[in-house]
Amino acid sequence: MTLDAIALHSINPWEVSFLREEVGGYFAHGVDLEPGSIVLDVGANVGVFSAAVYERLDGEVRIYAFEPLPPLHETLDRNGREFFGGRLTALPFGLADAEAELDFSYFPAATIFSSSTRDxxxxxxxxxxxxxxxxxxxxxxxxxxxxxxxxxxxxxxxxxxxxxxxxELETHRVRVRPLSPVLDEQGIDRIDLLKIDVEGAELAVLRGVEDRHWPLVRQAVVEVEGWERTHESVRDVFAARGFTVEAEQNPVQRAADIGMVFARR
Missing domain, CATH: 1.10.286 (GTP Cyclohydrolase I; Chain A, domain 1)
Structure with a gap:
């Protein structure tokens, strides 16, 4: 199967094409998945990364996709119901280090840049x-x-x-939650891949994982914004918990002040 097999519903079709170009970059530095994996897609947008995982594993996967912005979550949920054979749960909130409601800036014509850190x-x-x-x-x-x-x-x-x-932005008041209580509620007993792409809120997501849950995490891939300011702190979170950690920033990412952190057991 190829990523083009699922014709996802979208708000802006060009964004699906753009995100598809990025998907391969998550599977580097030894990160891989086997059939039967459990994957958390944090910052799912309309589900492009989830679709790549689903197709990569021929549907033999359980995906929990987090998207707090209502227009995006509605589209993600529709994609989940129509294309994922019951294997994707679309959760209508974001992740952070505490239960809260936050103002998110939502860009209707460029939803991939929506964030709680932009205003x-x-x-x-x-x-x-x-x-x-x-x-x-x-x-x-x-x-x-x-x-x-x-x-x-x-x-x-x-x-x-x-x-x-x-x-052209809209402000949406959305719910964010720590990951640990969500794991308890959903009965998630392992995480084969924790993917995080949250437009600058990476550390807040990681701080929402309690010590008792870190042993459940086998692999993680984090897109880090504000690279020079943040990536060492993201690395430290994983290194302190026994992961092998590698950081990568190509010239394109360097120009945008982003990069990737890969963590494996």
Whole structure:
């Protein structure tokens, strides 16, 4: 099966294509799954990563997908009901270090940038950061060879104009919860892969795992925003609990100030 086998419902079809390009990067540094795995997709959006896992394991998987923003959760839940054969549970809240309600900025035309850490005060800085990452991706050939020949200043102008949609935001009050009580409620007795992509709230998610639950986690992959500021702290969380940890940042990620942390038993 290929990732194109599931034609997911989406809010913006281009985002599904964009996220599909990223999926392979999660399965690196020895991270792998076997049939029968239990996977937590934290920051699921409409379920692209979940779909990749489902197809990779030919449907022999149990997925718990977390998405707190109502428009995204509605689409994720619909995808779960229609395409995952009862193997995906779409949970309508995010994860954090405490039970709370938070204001999330939601970008209808670019939902993948929605976050509790973005607001009207920093959205322009965030738009510049995202622009830099996309320009570097294009210059690396990520959107085909023709665009690689376009001068960088021109690319920045084009991408920057496209990302003006980030100025159009809605604020949603959403629920966040620590992971540990959710594991108890759902009866989850092991986690073969904990995938986290939460647009800057990575440490809060990890702090929501109580010591008694860390032995359940076999592997984790975390996309880290604010790389220079945060990635060592994320590494330390796993290293202190006996994981083998590797961090990776390619040139495209470096331009966007993000990177990946891989942790394995």
């Amino acid at each position: 009207e005060g920093n959205v322009e800085a965030e738009r510049r950061r995202v622009t830099a990452g996309i320009v570097e991706m294009i210059r690396a050939g990520g959107l085909g060879p023709a665009l690689r020949r376009v001068p960088a200043p021109v690319l920045r102008g084009i991408v920057g104009r496209k990302l003006r949609v980030m100025r």
